[in-house]
Each structure stands twice: as structure tokens, then as C-alpha cells.
Amino acid sequence: MAKDLRITFLLDFYGDMLTEKQREVVECYYNEDLSLAEIAEEKGITRQGVRDGIKRAEQQLLEMEERLGLAKRFRSVQEELTQICDHALQIEAENEKNGGDPVIRQNVESILRSAKKLTD
Amino acid sequence: MAKDLRITFLLDFYGDMLTEKQREVVECYYNEDLSLAEIAEEKGITRQGVRDGIKRAEQQLLEMEERLGLAKRFRSVQEELTQICDHALQIEAENEKNGGDPVIRQNVESILRSAKKLTD
Numbered sequence: 233m234a235k236d237l238r239i240t241f242l243l244d245f246y247g248d249m250l251t252e253k254q255r256e257v258v259e260c261y262y263n264e265d266l267s268l269a270e271i272a273e274e275k276g277i278t279r280q281g282v283r284d285g286i287k288r289a290e291q292q293l294l295e296m297e298e299r300l301g302l303a304k305r306f307r308s309v310q311e312e313l314t315q316i317c318d319h320a321l322q323i324e325a326e327n328e329k330n331g332g333d334p335v336i337r338q339n340v341e342s343i344l345r346s347a348k349k350l351t352d
Numbered sequence: 353m354a355k356d357l358r359i360t361f362l363l364d365f366y367g368d369m370l371t372e373k374q375r376e377v378v379e380c381y382y383n384e385d386l387s388l389a390e391i392a393e394e395k396g397i398t399r400q401g402v403r404d405g406i407k408r409a410e411q412q413l414l415e416m417e418e419r420l421g422l423a424k425r426f427r428s429v430q431e432e433l434t435q436i437c438d439h440a441l442q443i444e445a446e447n448e449k450n451g452g453d454p455v456i457r458q459n460v461e462s463i464l465r466s467a468k469k470l471t472d
Contacts, residue, residue, distance in 0.1 A: 248419040299368040302422050309429055312466040316436060319459040319466075323443060326455040335446040336456070339439040343463070346432040346439075 235262065242293040245303045249296060254289045261286055313347045320344055355382065362413040365423045369416060374409045381406055433467045440464055 240262050247255050257275065260266045261282075268286075272279040297303050320343040327336045360382045367375050377395065380386045381402075388406075392399040417423050440463040447456045 245422065246420065249416070296369070300366065302365065305426075309470055312470050315466050316463050319462045323456050323459045326453060326459075330450070330453060333446060333450060336443050339443045339446075342439045343436050346435050350429055350432050 236290060238297075239290055239293060242297055242303055245306070246293050246296045246300075250289050250292060254285055254292075257282055257285045258289045310351060313351055317344060317347050320347070356410060358417075359410055359413060362417055362423055365426070366413050366416045370409050370412060374405055374412075377402055377405045378409045430471060433471055437464060437467050440467070 239258070243255075243258060243262060247259070250258065257271055260271045260274070261268070266274070268279050268282050271282045275282070277285075320340045324337065324340045327333055327340070359378070363375075363378060363382060367379070370378065377391055380391045380394070381388070386394070388399050388402050391402045395402070397405075440460045444457065444460045447453055447460070
């Protein structure tokens with residue numbers, strides 16, 4: 233069974249909409265990297281049961297993203313924030329060349345701090 | 353029936369998880385500001401039916417936010433972006449005082465453009 237890498241990302245957004253049991257199984261598989269057999273043993277269900285549960289959960293996560301598109305929306309936020317940081321760093325480099333105005337430096341630091349808060 | 357102002361905001365995030373019929377009714381009420389009686393007439397259902405439908409949809413939206421917290425997450429993005437714009441404008445003001453370095457000005461403009469894209 234191929235791991236769908238989008239799932240890890242979607243789990244972060246929509247994981248709490250799954251049932252607790254479903255979420256546990258999917259997280260073991262995607263976040264803790266356990267095998268189907270290991271999860272089966274740990275949860276006391278069959279390997280096929282684990283596989284089916286994961287498939288169903290994956291479908292639900294993908295369907296939620298198709299409907300709501302919130303993960304995509306967040307991804308563009310992350311992309312723009314990377315751009316913002318780049319520009320802030322370019323301002324600071326230019327500022328240092330000009331002798332290092334402290335007001336500009338402080339504001340650049342504040343921008344980087346805000347951006348970092350959102351990407352953490 | 354008091355309008356819950358959070359609902360308008362939550363509709364933007366989770367509206368597509370409601371059934372089409374539910375979403376229509378809630379949007380008429382919250383986004384188009386129609387009265388219960390007007391919606392009832394337009395949709396050919398009773399006023400009580402409209403009221404119940406809206407109540408149920410509101411509960412679902414609030415429950416989804418309670419589980420996923422994505423609207424809250426987006427709100428903090430918006431707040432930080434406002435901060436980022438403020439700092440960018442302060443850099444530009446200081447830059448103009450110093451004679452207006454064009455590299456700094458261009459990078460400030462790029463930051464403002466990125467931030468605007470995300471708040472639109």
C-alpha cells in the first residue's frame with residue numbers, strides 16, 4: 233500500500249474530524265511510521281482491518297480537502313510568508329550597506345518574528 | 353432569533369461541508385440578510401422549518417470550528433499580517449527620511465503586495 237504524502241499534511245488540518253479510532257490508526261501509519269502488521273498487533277485487529285480503516289480515513293481527508301480547500305489555502309499563506317521573509321532580509325542587507333538605521337533594523341526583526349510565528 | 357456573527361465567518365470556512373439546501377438557507381439569512389419569512393416564501397418551506405434548518409447548520413459550523421479550529425488559525429494569520437504591514441510602512445517612512453533607497457522601497461512594496469494577497 234503506497235503512502236500518500238498529502239495525507240500527513242491533511243491530517244494536521246482535518247484529523248480531528250475522523251473518529252478517534254480512525255485517527256489513531258492513521259497516525260500510527262503516517263506519523264509514527266508503523267507497518268500495517270505492527271498496527272494490527274497493537275490495536276488487536278486484523279491487518280486487513282487496519283488497511284481498510286486507513287483507506288477509508290484517507291478518502292475522508294481527501295474529500296474534506298476537496299470540499300473545503302483549507303490546506304491549500306494555508307499552503308499559499310506559507311508560500312507568501314517565505315517571500316515576505318526574503319524581502320525583509322533583502323531590506324536588512326541593504327540597510328546594513330547604508331550604515332544600519334536602527335529603526336529599519338527593528339522593523340525588519342519584527343516582520344521576521346511575525347512570519348516565524350505563523351510558520352512554526 | 354439573534355444572529356450569531358461568528359457564523360458569517362465560519363460559513364466562509366466550513367460552508368461547503370453543509371448540505372446544499374442547508375447552505376442556501378443559511379447564506380440567505382446571514383449573507384443576503386433575508387428574514388425567516390422571506391426565506392420560507394422563497395424556498396417554499398415553513399418559517400419554523402427555516403428556523404430549525406438554520407439552527408442545525410449553526411450548530412454544525414460551531415462544532416466543526418470547535419474540532420478543527422481552522423477559522424481561529426486563519427484569524428491569527430490575519431492579525432500577524434496586519435502587524436507585518438504596519439512594520440513595512442514604518443520601514444518605508446524611515447527610508448524616505450533617509451533619502452529613499454530604491455532597493456528598500458521595492459522590497460517594502462513586495463511585502464505589502466504579498467500581505468495584501470493573503471488578506472483579500
